[in-house]
Amino acid sequence: MDNQNQLKKSLTLLDVFCIASGAMISSGLFILPGLASARVGPALFLSYIVASIFVIPTILSMAELASAMPKAGGDYFFITRSMGSAAGTVGGLATWFSLSLKTAFALIGMGAYIALIPQLRGVDIRLVSVLFCILFMLINLKGIKHAGRFQVALVLGLIALLVLYITKGFTAIDIHRYQPFAPYGSAAVFATAGFIFVSYGGLTKIASVAEEVENPAKNIPLGMFLSLIIVGLIYALVVFITTGLMDADKLAVTITPISDGAAVSIPGWGAALMAIGAVLAFISTANAGIMSASRYPLAMSRDGLMPAFLGKINKRFNTPHFSVIFTSIFIIASIIFLDLELLVKAASVFLILIYILINIALIIMRESKIPNYQPAFRSPLYPWIQIAGVGGCTFLVYRMGSTPIAMAAAFVLVGLLWYLVYGSFRTKRTSAIIHIVERLTNKELADDLLRVELKEIIRERDDISEDRFDKLIKEALVVDVEEGISMNAFFKKVAEKLAEKLNKKADYIYDLLIQREKDSSTVIKDGLAIPHIICEGKKEFYILLARCKEGVKFESERTPVNTVFVLAGSKDERNFHLKALSAIAQIVQEKEFENNWRNAKNVEELRDIVLLAERHRMKEK
Numbered sequence: 001m002d003n004q005n006q007l008k009k010s011l012t013l014l015d016v017f018c019i020a021s022g023a024m025i026s027s028g029l030f031i032l033p034g035l036a037s038a039r040v041g042p043a044l045f046l047s048y049i050v051a052s053i054f055v056i057p058t059i060l061s062m063a064e065l066a067s068a069m070p071k072a073g074g075d076y077f078f079i080t081r082s083m084g085s086a087a088g089t090v091g092g093l094a095t096w097f098s099l100s101l102k103t104a105f106a107l108i109g110m111g112a113y114i115a116l117i118p119q120l121r122g123v124d125i126r127l128v129s130v131l132f133c134i135l136f137m138l139i140n141l142k143g144i145k146h147a148g149r150f151q152v153a154l155v156l157g158l159i160a161l162l163v164l165y166i167t168k169g170f171t172a173i174d175i176h177r178y179q180p181f182a183p184y185g186s187a188a189v190f191a192t193a194g195f196i197f198v199s200y201g202g203l204t205k206i207a208s209v210a211e212e213v214e215n216p217a218k219n220i221p222l223g224m225f226l227s228l229i230i231v232g233l234i235y236a237l238v239v240f241i242t243t244g245l246m247d248a249d250k251l252a253v254t255i256t257p258i259s260d261g262a263a264v265s266i267p268g269w270g271a272a273l274m275a276i277g278a279v280l281a282f283i284s285t286a287n288a289g290i291m292s293a294s295r296y297p298l299a300m301s302r303d304g305l306m307p308a309f310l311g312k313i314n315k316r317f318n319t320p321h322f323s324v325i326f327t328s329i330f331i332i333a334s335i336i337f338l339d340l341e342l343l344v345k346a347a348s349v350f351l352i353l354i355y356i357l358i359n360i361a362l363i364i365m366r367e368s369k370i371p372n373y374q375p376a377f378r379s380p381l382y383p384w385i386q387i388a389g390v391g392g393c394t395f396l397v398y399r400m401g402s403t404p405i406a407m408a409a410a411f412v413l414v415g416l417l418w419y420l421v422y423g424s425f426r427t428k429r430t431s432a433i434i435h436i437v438e439r440l441t442n443k444e445l446a447d448d449l450l451r452v453e454l455k456e457i458i459r460e461r462d463d464i465s466e467d468r469f470d471k472l473i474k475e476a477l478v479v480d481v482e483e484g485i486s487m488n489a490f491f492k493k494v495a496e497k498l499a500e501k502l503n504k505k506a507d508y509i510y511d512l513l514i515q516r517e518k519d520s521s522t523v524i525k526d527g528l529a530i531p532h533i534i535c536e537g538k539k540e541f542y543i544l545l546a547r548c549k550e551g552v553k554f555e556s557e558r559t560p561v562n563t564v565f566v567l568a569g570s571k572d573e574r575n576f577h578l579k580a581l582s583a584i585a586q587i588v589q590e591k592e593f594e595n596n597w598r599n600a601k602n603v604e605e606l607r608d609i610v611l612l613a614e615r616h617r618m619k620e621k
Contacts, residue, residue, distance in 0.1 A: 011212050011213045011214060011219075012214055012219065013218075013219040013222060013223055014152055015152060015213075016206050016213060016219050016220060016222075016223030016224070016227075017155075017223045017226050017227050017230075018152045018154075018155040018156070018284075019202075019206050019288050019291065019292070020202050020203050020206045020223060020224055020227035020231075021155050021159075021202065021227045021230065021231050022154055022155040022158070022202070022281075022284030022285060022287070022288045023201065023202025023203075023284070023285055023288040023289065023292070024199060024200060024201070024202035024203065024227070024231050025155070025158055025159075025162070025202075025231060025234070025281050025284070025285075026106045026109070026281045026282050026284065026285035027102070027105055027106055027109050027199075027282070027285070028196060028198060028199025028200070028235070029199065029234075029235060029238060029239075029258065029281065030109070030113070030256070030257070030258050030277075030278040030281055030282070031109055031255050031256075031257075032195075032196050032199060033238075033239050033242055033251070033257045033258075034251055034252065034253065034254040034255055034256075034257040035255075036192050036195055036196050037243065037248065037251045037252050037257075038252035038253075039184065039188055039191065039192045039195060040182070040184055040188040040189055040191075040192040041180065041181070041182060041183040041184060041188075041248065042177065042178040042179070042180075042181050042182070042243045042248070043181055043182040043188075043189050044192065044239050044243060045235075045236045045237075045239040045240040045243065046189050047189050047190075047192040047193040047195075047196060048193075048196060048199070048232070048235045048236050048239055049232070049236050050189060050190060050193040051193040051194075051196055051197050051199065051200055052200060052228065052232040052235070052236075054193065054197070054389075054392045054393060054396060055197075055200045055203060055228065055355075056228070056385075056389075057359055057385045057386055057388055057389025057390075057392070058355040058358050058359060058389050058393075059203055059224055059225065059228055060379040060380070060385055060386075061358050061359045061361070061362040061379055061385075061386055061389065062074075062075070062078075062203075062207050062224065062358055063220060063221035063224055063225070063377050063379070064221075064362060064375045064377050064378055064379045065078040065207070065358070065361060065362055065365065065375070066078075066206075066207045066210045066216065066220045066221070067216060067217045067220060067221060067375045067376040067377040068365070068373055068374060068375035068376070068454075068457075069081065069210075069454070069457055070210035070211055070213060070216035070217075070220065070457070070461055071210060071211050071299065071457060074095075074206075074207030074210060074292070074295070074296075074299075075091060075095055075207060075354055075357070075358050075361075076088055076091050076092030076095060076096075076296055076299050076300060077299055078207075078358060078361045078362075078365075079091040079092075079357050079358070079361050080092070080303060080431065081361075081365070081431060081432060081450060081453075081454075082360075082361035082362075082364040082365050082368075082431055082432045082433060083357070083360070083361060083364060083431055083432075083433055084431040084433065084434075085303065085305060085419065085423060085424070085427050085431075086416060086419045086423075086424075087357065088300075088303070088305070089300070089305050089415050089416070089418060089419040089423055090411075090412050090415035090416060090419070091354055091357050092296050092299065092300045092305070093296075093300075093411075093414075093415045093418065094350050094353070094354060094408075094411060094412075094415065095293075095296055095350075095354055096293055096296035096297065096327070097350070097411070098198075098201070098347045098350040098351060098354075099201075099289055099292060099293035099296075100289070100293045100327060100330050100331050100334065101334055101338075101347060102198065102201065102285070102289060102347055103133075103285065103286050103289030103290060103293065103331050104129075104133075104331045104334040104335050104338070105347075106281075106282040106285040106286050106289065107129035107130075107132055107133055107282065107286050107331070107335060108125060108126065108129050108335060109278075109282050110125075110128065110129065110132070110278075110279050110282040110283070113256060113259065113275040113278040113279050113282070114128065114275070114279060126335055126336060129335045130332050130335055130336070132283065132286060133286065133290075133328055133331050133332050133335065134328070134332075136283075136286050136287045136290050136328075137290060137324060137325065137328035139287065140287075140290050140291050140294065140319065140324045141314070141317065141319055141321050141324055141325075142317055142319070154280050154283055154284040154287070155284055157280055158277055158280045158281055158284065159230075159234070161273065161274070161276070161277035161280070162234055162238060162277065164266075164273075165238060165241070165258065165261070165262055165265070165266075165270075165274060165277075166234075166237045166238060166241060168262075168265045168266050168270070169241035169242070169244070169245055169261065169262075169265040170241065171265070172244075172245060172264055172265040173241055173244025173245055174244055174245075175244065177243060177244050177245075177246070177247065177248065178243065178244065187399070190395070190396065190399050191399040191400065191401075193396060193399075194348060194349075194352065194396035194397065194399050194400040195348060195400065196348070197348040197351060197352055197396060198347045198348040198351050199235065200228075200232075200351075201347070201351045202227075202285070202288065203224055203227055203228055206220060206223060206224060206227075206292075207220070211295075216376075216461060217376030217377060217461060217462075218376070220377075221377045238258065241261065241265075242257050242258060242261040245260075245261040245264045245265055246260060246261055246264065256275070256278070258274045258277070258278060259271040259272075259274040259275050259278065261274075262274040289331075290324065290327060290328060290331070293327045293331075294320060294323040294324040294326075294327040294328075295320065295323070297310040297320075297323040297326055297327065298310060298311055298320040298323045301323070303423075303427050304423060304426035304427035305419065305422070305423040305426070305427060306422075306423075309322050310322050310323045310326060311323075348400070348404070349397055349400055349404035349405060349407070349408045350408055350411070352393045352396055352397050353393075353397070353408055355389065355393050356389075356390050356393045356394065359386040359387075359389040359390045359393075360386075360390065362379065362382075362386055363383050363386050364431075364432050364433050364436065365432050366382060366383070367436050368432035368433070368435035368436050369435065369599055370432060370435055370450065370451060370454065371451075371596040371599070371600055371605050371608060371609050372450075372451050372454035372455050372458065372605075372608055372612065373432075373454060374454075374458055374612065376461070431450065432450065435450075438601075451604070451605065451608065455608050455611070455612060458612050459612070462614070464612070464617070465617060467617045468576070469579070469580055469583045469617075470611055470617070472541065472542070472543045472580075473543060473545070473607060473610050473611055474607070474611065476542075476543045476544060476545050476607070477497045477498065477501065477542075477544045477545070478544070478545045478546070478603040478606055478607060479493055479494060479497060479544065479545070479546040479547075479564075480546070480547050480602075480603055480606065481493070481546070481547070481548040481549070481550075481552075482549055482550070483549075483550050484548070484550035484551055484552075484553065484560065485548060485550075485551075485552055485553070486552075486553050487517070487552055487553060487554045487555055488514070490546075490548065490552045490564075491510055491513040491514060491517075491531075492506070492510055494509075494510075494513065494531075494544060494546065494566055495507070495509040495510035495513065497544060498542065498544060498566070498568060501542050501568075502535050502540075502542065502568060504535070509533070509568075512533040512534075513531055513533060513566075516531060516532065516533055517531065517554070517555075517556075521554065521556045521557065523554050523556070523557045523561060526559045527551075527559060527560075527561055527562045527563055527594065528561065528562075528563045528564075528588055529552070529554065529561045529563070529564045529565075530564070530565045530566075530567065530581065530584060531564065531566050531567070532566070532567035532568070532569070532577065533566075533567075533568050534568075534569065534570065534571055535568050535569065535570055536570065537570045538570055538572050539570065539572065539573065540568075540569060540570040540573065541567075541568070541569040541570070541573045541576055541577070541580075542567075542568045542569070543565065543566070543567060543568075543580070544564075544565075544566040544568075545564075545565060545566075545603075545606055545607065545610065546563075546564035546565075546566065547562060547563060547564075547597060547598075547600070547606055548560070548561065548562055548564070549562065549598070552564065562594075562597070562598065563588065563594075563597055565584050567580060567581075582616075583615055586613070586614075586615035586616065587609075587610055587613040587615055590613055590614065593609065593613070596609050597609055
C-alpha cells in the first residue's frame with residue numbers, strides 16, 4: 001500500500017486503555033442507570049455484570065483478530081476479510097452509524113448536566129453540542145497523538161472522580177432501598193443487560209485505530225482487558241451505590257442519576273462535582289467517538305466500498321482528514337435534526353449484532369487455515385468461547401423485543417443495497433470463507449489477494465526488516481512434489497532446477513549432492529533435511545526450498561523427509577552458510593511450522609511460511 005495512505009503508530013498501552021474506557025464511561029453510566037432501573041429495580045447492577053460477562057467472548061475474539069490484523073476500520077476490516085465485502089459493508093456502515101449516533105447522543109447528553117451548573121443554566125444545548133463537535137473534529141484533524149493525550153487526561157480525571165463517588169457513597173447508602181431486590185423477575189435482569197449493552201461498546205473501539213497502536217500484538221489485548229475489568233468494576237459499584245442512595249421512584253425518572261446520588265452522599269458540592277465528571281465523560285466519549293468512527297469510512301474507501309477521497313491521508317498531520325470531517329458533519333446533522341431516543345435504543349442491538357459477526361469472523365479465519373493468519377494473541381477455549389458468544393448475544397437480542405430487531409433488519413437491507421449499487425462494481429476481494437469452501441469442495445477458487453495482504457500486515461505489525469536470508473528466500477527456487485520419491489530421483493529434480501542458477505550441468509550438481517550425502521546424512525531430524533554443496537566462484541549463495549507431501553526416502557533414514565532446504569554456496573560464504581543454518585533452525589522450531597508447511601496450497605504459501613517466521617534477523621553491513 002502507498003505510504004501516503006499509511007497511518008503513524010503513536011498510541012501506547014495507556015492510550016489504548018483510555019480510548020476504550022473513555023468511550024464507555026459516558027451515557028451508559030451517567031444517563032442509562034435511571035432509565036434502566038425502571039425495567040429491573042435494585043438488581044440493575046447485576047444487569048451490568050451480566051452484560052460484561054456476555055462481552056468477554058467478543059473481547060477475546062476482537063483481541064485475536066486485532067493482533068493478527070491491526071488495520072484501520074477494526075471490526076469492518078475483520079468482517080470483510082473473513083466473510084466478504086457484502087457482509088463488511090453492512091458491518092462497517094452499522095458500526096460507523098452507531099458510533100456516530102452514540103457520539104451525538106453523548107454531546108447532547110452534556111446539556112442535561114451542564115444545566116446543573118448554575119453559571120451555565122439556560123444555554124442552548126444543541127448549539128453547545130455542535131461547538132464541542134467542531135472542537136473535537138479540529139483536535140482529531142491535528143493528529144491522533146494529540147487526540148490520544150487529550151483522552152488520557154480526561155479519562156484519568158474521570159476515574160478519580162468516580163472513585164471519590166464510590167468511597168463517599170458507601171457510607172451513605174440505605175440498605176432498605178435494595179428491597180424488593182428483583183421486583184420484575186430474573187428475566188428482567190437479562191432483558192436490561194441487552195438494553196444497557198451499548199455501555200460496553202467502547203471496548204472494541206480501539207480496534208478501529210489498531211493501525212496506529214505501538215506494539216499492537218501486546219497493547220491491544222492488554223488494553224482491552226484492563227478496560228473491561230476496571231470499567232466493569234466501576235460500572236457495578238457506581239450503579240450499586242446509586243441504587244442505595246436514591247428512592248426507586250426518583251431513580252426511575254431522572255436523567256442525571258449520578259449527580260442526584262452525589263447530592264445525597266456529598267451534600268453541598270457533590271452534585272456539581274459529578275456534573276463536571278459527567279461533562280468530562282461525554283467529552284471523552286465524543287473525542288474517542290470521532291477518532292474511531294472516522295476510521296470506518298477510511299477503511300471502506302481503501303476497499304472501494306466508499307468514495308476514494310475518504311481514504312486520503314493528510315501529509316502534514318498524517319490523519320484521514322476527509323473522513324474526520326465527513327463523520328463530524330454527520331454527527332452535527334444528527335444533533336440538529338434527529339430524535340435520538342429510538343436510535344439510541346437500537347444502538348445496543350446494532351452493537352450486539354456486530355459482536356455476533358466478530359465471533360463468527362474469528363471462527364472463519366481459524367478454519368480457513370490460511371498460513372498468513374498469524375495472530376500474536378490467540379483466544380483460549382476456541383471455538384467454544386466464540387460459540388458461547390454468538391449464543392449469548394442472540395439470547396440478549398431475543399430478550400430485547402421486536403422493535404430494535406426490526407430497525408436492525410432494515411439497516412442490514414440498506415447496507416446490502418449500498419453494496420449492490422455502489423460497492424459491488426468497485427471491489428473484487430476474496431474472503432477467508434472462500435478458503436473454507438475450497439477445502440470442502442477440493443476446488444481452487446480463491447486468489448492470492450488475502451494471502452498477500454496478510455503477509456504485508458504481518459511485516460508491518462512485527463516491523464520485519466528484510467535481511468539477506470529473506471532476499472534469498474524471495475528469489476529461491478521451489479520444488480513441490482506430491483508423491484513419495486526416492487532420494488536419487490529427488491536429487492535429480494533438484495539438480496535440474498539448480499543447473500541454470502549455478503550455470504552448471506545438472507549431472508555435475510547431482511554428483512555433488514550424492515557425494516555430500518555419502519559423507520554424512522543431511523537429515524537433521526525426522527522430516528527435515530538440509531543438503532548443502534560448495535559451488536565455484538565468489539560471493540555466491542543460493543537456496544532451494546522443497547516439500548514432498550508423501551516424503552523423500554533418504555537411504556540412511558527410516559522416516560520420509562517432507563521438508564528440504566538445499567543450500568549452495570561458494571567457499572568464501574562459509575560464515576553466511578552458518579547464519580543461514582541458524583535462520584532455518586529458528587524457522588522449523590516454530591510450533592505451527594510442520595502443520596503450515598504440510599497444508600500450504602502452493603509455492604507462494606511455502607515461501608511466505610519461511611519469510612514470515614519469527615526469528616532473529618541478521619544486521620546488514
